[in-house]
Amino acid sequence: MASVLSSILNPMLPFQMLLKLYSLCVLVVDIIWVYLNTIYAIIGSVYGFFNPPQLKSLDDETALVIGAGRGVGQSIALQLAELGVVVICVDINEKNNRNTVKLIKHKSTSAVHSYTCDITKKDNVVDLSKKIEKEVGFVSMLFYCCGIPSPRSLVTQPPQDIHVTLDLTLTSYFWLIDQYMPQMKAKNHGHIVALTSVAGLSYLKDQMPLSVAQFAVQGLAESLMEDLRVNKVNGVHVTLTHIYPFIVEENSQLRLKISSFFGSITPEKAAASILDSVRRNYPEASIPKHFLYLGHLLRILPRKATVLIRDLLDTGVDFA
Known part of the structure; x- marks a missing residue:
């Protein structure tokens, strides 16, 4: 009766x-x-796994490759030039960078430019971007290869200073994106490529600063993707590629715990795989490719299960 009266x-x-x-x-x-x-x-x-997207053309593209002096960065620069891309090689080591330029001129007819720069200093990055814009023009692709450690350095060298690691792996990348992303957005055309080691998926023993920095690069790439989606910029793409460092051979003899599972590839093959993912506009990829699905699996499994898998796949790396 009270509820009826209340409704009335x-x-x-x-x-x-x-x-x-x-x-x-x-x-x-x-x-x-x-x-x-x-x-x-x-x-x-x-469906896309069995029928991947077609490779996009890289005609009329200009690619800035940071860390082009050696390893995967050098191979990426060489293969971009063979695809007809105007390549801008940047490295702190002038000798290595010039060697990359010589190789490009020997193997292709693409235009190539060389700049020596310590990108860990913001003023250097700003000056570099101004010089490139004046002398080359619009940069439509950015490859950042500086944060990838070599296999030998991970085992034989002590961890870098925290500030040095963060500056080289993450902070410098922010500065570069700040210089080139606005132009890409304005033209609604461009591609940002972030390379991380497997430390971006899991902790590496005695390399905590590196692991933290690599995790941060993954977060940066995902934030960039979300920023582009929210602002409805569909002509600019981001590709995050995880590289397992012991997979890439660099004139070193490695003994792996599960060699049949890991295997090894050359920097040239790693670069080819990276460019394949970039040309298909994949948001995320890995070297080797099956590690991407392992990374996804580790994100959803319980903590105890992920620890067991990481222990099983621990490389147990040793140099012969």
Whole structure:
């Protein structure tokens, strides 16, 4: 009786009930919409695995390769030039950088430019970007290869100073993105490529500063992707590639715990795999490719399970 009297005395009550019912219906519809699109995305991902997107053309592209003096960075610069890309090689080691330029001129007819720069200093990055804009023009692709340690350095050298590691791996990347991303957004055209070691997926023994920095690079790449999505910039792409450092041979004899599973590849093959992912506009990739799915698996499994898997896959690396 009291509830009836209350409904009569409160004419707003039916309206409030309808409002709650409407909100519930909207929530149910949203949940169904998300569920259906999630299923569609999973199906699309499986289909894309067996039928990958076509390779995009790199004609008329200008690529800035940071860390082009050696290793994977050098191989990326060489293969970009062979694809007809104007290549801008940047490295702190002038001798190595000049050697890369000589190799490019010997193997291709693409235009190539060389700059020596210590990118750990912001003023140097700003000056470099101004000089490149004046002498070369718009940079449509940015490859940042400086934060990838060599296999031997991870084992034989002590960890770097925290500030040095963060400056080289992460802070410098921020400065470069700050210089080139606005132009890419304005033209709605460009590609940012972030390379990380496997430390971006899991901790490496006695290399905590590096692991933290690599995790941060992964967060930076994902933040860039989200920024582009929110601002509806569909012509600029970001590709995050995880490189397992002991996979890439650099004239070293390695003994691996599960050699049949890991194997090894040359910097040239690693660069080819990276460029394949970039030309297909993949948001995330890994070297070797199956490690990407392992990384996804480690993110969803319970902590104890991930520890067991990491112990199993521990490289147990030793130099012969």
